[in-house]
Amino acid sequence: MQTILYARVSTADQTIAHQRKQAEAAGFKIDQVVADEGVSGVSTVLSERPQGRRLFDMLRAGDVLVVRWVDRLGRNYADVTETVREFMRRGIVVRTVINGMTFDGATTDPVQMAVRDALIGFMAATAQAQAEATKEAQRAGIEHAKERDDAYLGRKPSYTREQLDDVVARLGRDEPVLSIAKATGISRGTVYRIRDNRAEAEAAIARWTE
Structure with a gap:
């Protein structure tokens, strides 16, 4: 095995x-x-x-x-x-x-099978929903970034694209902010900012990577 x-x-x-x-x-x-x-x-x-x-x-x-x-x-x-x-x-x-x-x-x-199959369906549906939400947020963030003066990038984000995606996925699963901060290695304040203003978080990444 x-x-x-x-x-x-x-x-x-x-x-x-x-x-x-x-x-x-x-x-x-x-x-x-x-x-x-x-x-x-x-x-x-x-x-x-x-x-x-x-x-x-x-x-x-x-x-x-x-x-x-x-x-x-x-x-x-x-x-x-x-x-x-x-x-x-x-x-x-x-x-x-x-x-x-x-x-x-x-x-x-049969009960265990039903629970297992329901979990598979729920997790798969959540993965697709998160992908669709991420795509929409990225689109909004890029548009937001384009509205800013090209010469002004603002402060470089303290998180990477991978960390942002990880935070968003965990928020979608209703994990506590403190747990998310520990798991991803970024501050609680940053997690709160991502949670409260996803478009700006995406815009910050877009300004520094696009």
Whole structure:
């Protein structure tokens, strides 16, 4: 049996090493890391990604697939739910670093199955909703940034694109601000500012990266 971490990074600010560090800090002993870089979880389903395709070939019954959260597998509800169910049908256990969720197809208890399937659907739907909300906020932030004098960038944000995305995802799951600050390494004040003015947070990133 092997434990494989699948990581997906879509921007330069995100790192595979960070996702592995998070997994190991959560107690996972990773045997191998499979990762796709510069790949969108919205437009490219797992089976169409170069390294995502490898997972379907290399994972065997009894193996454990670890992901930071289900949004690493994808941000489309139908695709993510079918992907997780396909892995379970093959006897593969899917586990998440965030929230410590376990999806195992071995259970035959109907109540446990119903709860498991409901959680899969909820998490997949949340991933898609967050992707759509992020896209809209980024659009608003970029437009906001364009309205500012090009010569004035303002203070450089104290967070990266990866940290911003992580904060937004955690806020979407109603995690406490203090917990988010500890998990992401940024101050509580910054988390509050991101929560209260998402468009300006996106604008700040856009002014320094666009």
